[in-house]
Amino acid sequence: MPRDVALVVETSGSTDAPKRVMLSAAALRASAGATEQWFGGQHGQWLLALPATYIAGVQVLVRSILAGTEPVVLPPGHFDPRAFAVASARLDHERVRLTSLVPVQLARLVEAAAADAAVADALRSFDRILLGGQAAPAGLVERAAELGARVHRTYGSSETAGGCVYDGIPLPGVGVRIVDREVQLSGPMLANGYLDDPERTEAAFTTDADGSRWYRTGDLGELAAGAHGLSRLRISGRADDVIISGGVKVALGEVERAVRAVPGFAEAVVVAIDDAEWGQRPAVAVAGAAASATLADLAAATDAAGLSPAARPVRMLGLDALPQLASGKPDRRRLAQLLAESPA
Template sequence: MKPLRRVRAAEVAELTEALRVALAGGDAVWPVPTGTDGHAGPEPDASRPIPTTVPDDVAVVIETSGSTDAPKRVMLSAEALIASADATADRLDGPGRWVLALPGHYIAGVQVLVRSILGGGSPVLAGDGPFTAEGFAAASARLGADAPRYTSLVPVQLARIVDRAERDAFVAAALRGYDAVLVGGQALAPELAARADELGVRIIRTYGSSETAGGCVYDGRPLDGVGVRIVDGLVELSGPMLAEGYLGAPERTAATFSTDRRGTRWYRTGDLGDLASDGRLRISGRADDVIISGGVKVALGEVERAIQAVPGLAEAVVVAVDDAEWGRRPAVAVTGAAASATLAELAAVTDAAGLVPAARPVRLLRVEVLPQLASGKPDRRRVAQLLAESAQ
């Protein structure tokens, strides 16, 4: 066993140095939110014991956001983090300079730091306090032009930058200046992707999780060394970037990670998907997001994608609500600025997408700001709570 050191994510210089030590075999590091840096969420669950040691092969512990499940403490080795960073550099234009726009207590933020460390530099911060397109553009201007330029974003951040870039030439130039903009954490709405493309931005959709040391499938294609298979409709991943398991949760680890007869270790993602004829991975949603509505299975992810394709609804969130007749039905939350659609129009959208009648939304909630987790993902639990409260 070796020491596990908690470091506040907002102290980027301190966290970067702690990661540098951890990658070299020193004390493990657990990045935690601060509650004051604009990205921050709550401290790690105080009702659970806070460990001070981890197995010797662990370099980093990441507590997941708990967007669809209870938070997990994922243990990652230095080898897994380095394998992920190296595979990313191989898929892109080699090592480069990075703007850190994501919280350092989530895997995507940690990987920006790791890639910067391995590339021999330090990341440029996208401003202090809450994320803004202007702060991002100013940070981009400080990157320099002596190496490839990269950043990693979640869709809501990209949406804010694109909104501003369509009105501000400085922000547009900053976004176009990247050799690659990685976008992950959740599905990228087709409308938003098209708007970014019109601005001349090279977007790369990433798929992965803390358990895979970050994105390991880029634009549907696995990074070198990554295996993908579909078992009972669920996506499973293998490769050198897999986590060691969950800290203090051996049963959960055993239920999520398995080793086949050839000795290959697999991570069961919980995501529904399939492999297209060209080998690309397509994600259709979370297995735990499939509801039974009137005796019919409805994948909320498919409903959400259909609605997000409507201009102005790229940030729509779909969750399940209780229904006295059908059991459970889809419901939609949208921001006030883009909420001109009606339930009838949304029903027509799902019908046009070829979804079953049970997929038609039965409730529409307009809010000024959609609840988000510190990672930038929608807070679906809070959205569901707001929808339930609106029906009372």
Template structure:
């Protein structure tokens, strides 16, 4: 057993030092905590003791589930970093940290930097802004390839700002690769970024897989993907040890097949196309039964995102006296959402996507601002409550 120590994620030099000990030298395990000071004060930084294999514990908060602590080994983190480097053609460059190091994507930017032997540049504290991104990019070594990892809301801000700010456009186009993950990107965002010279790659993965392990639908080297009863499962050396102090949850999420391969059950629904690319259709626990028909809300949401003005909308199920459940669209205030015929336009989009009539939205709920989790992902529980409240349910 070894200690699990709290490390303020905002203190990047300290995070790097502790991650080096934990991931490369088998030192004390690291639990990143928000802020730049230990919330426990100057006292004992030890959270608890963990198995010797554990190097980092990432606390996650899903959009529909209770928080969990994912325990990752140094070997898993190094394997993930190595797979990313291999996918880049073996190139080791310099990374820009734009995400909090409390999230696996932020941790992996630091781990990749350690493996590459480079010092990351860091976006200034106080919230992500295009100006801060440009300032951090200017600190990167011009003689090395540049890399960064973003979530869609960050890329969207950069793309919007680039139309007026030459410096933002230049920064976007200067990165060798930009990894985009955390949630599905709004329709057209990656294409708009590409038009500005940005080389963006969609990633799929989670804390349980030490971050993204499928890029642009294709598994990274050393990663296996399969579909079992519609659910996506992933295998490889990047898998987490499990959930800290939660053996039951670990047993449900990680399974071993007859040949001894250990798989992570993602809880996502998906399919693998003829081109070998993985396509995610939604969450297995985000399916409604409407008029006796199973409807994957993620597929409805994907169709809705293709309608102008609804690129960031959230689709949730609301009770219906006749159908049992129907789809409602929660969207931030916009002219498009209030236009006459907006609902008919969304229904036409779901029909065009080949979805059954049960998937047609029955209402639009306009809110001042979409509720989000600290990670930037939509807060679906809060969105569902808003939709039910608007309908008087």
């Protein structure tokens, strides 16, 4: 292991085998410093609501150490909106109040806030809520904003020492480029690579002729013109979520966005299942009794989104709860197994 490595974080491995990401102290400080600059140099107090083994949780601790503040730690275990509200009340009201959440946590808070004034007050009490880990369901951030929550979408990974693009804008010192539709990131917060895995390190990190290092994210995206002449990054899906169905390329991320527009399917997950005739077909896993739509409804949604007939889901599985990884992301590998085993 390189001598400058301060931390090894194991990735969640939602679609492939977990990787152990090596991060130097310099990379962790660079990430925390870039966030502080984005905050306007303000030192705040954090509520740690994520596992400290998850990069977003690690960064809450790093930012707190560098700011000289003590974070309030949410009790471990099942995320409870009421416990979140109680912990929020322990933050120093004279300081900027900050927290990092994943979408499933924010969704539970928004739902609970409708009937619990204490939860609604807690959401409003934060100066900034960083939201990352995965794409937020359509309308979630808007519903949170209606409650007075100040939520910022973040984009990054363990390989970038956490979020490095906020609301589509790169943090200070972060470079973004699109190569063959793939998003690549650079900056002093990049990881050294993967522990004891030179092949995947070489595949994920590249060095230009001028010596600058770039991380190949595997995400598809584009840089679009934004306000004040700034380019805004928009993620459209994963490079590895494109399947061939009946000879037609189908991006599962696009199918998932279309399906999530159906009432009751805001947190549905789309994965591929094998098909003897078509090769692979999209399949949907969903939790909750509200998801009462049929496959015909889902097909209508993908058609309305302008997707090809090959994008129509052919199987749907309802579950009491979707299996999740420690990071809060859906366990797509497990869901693919469950859908493959479910009756056609």
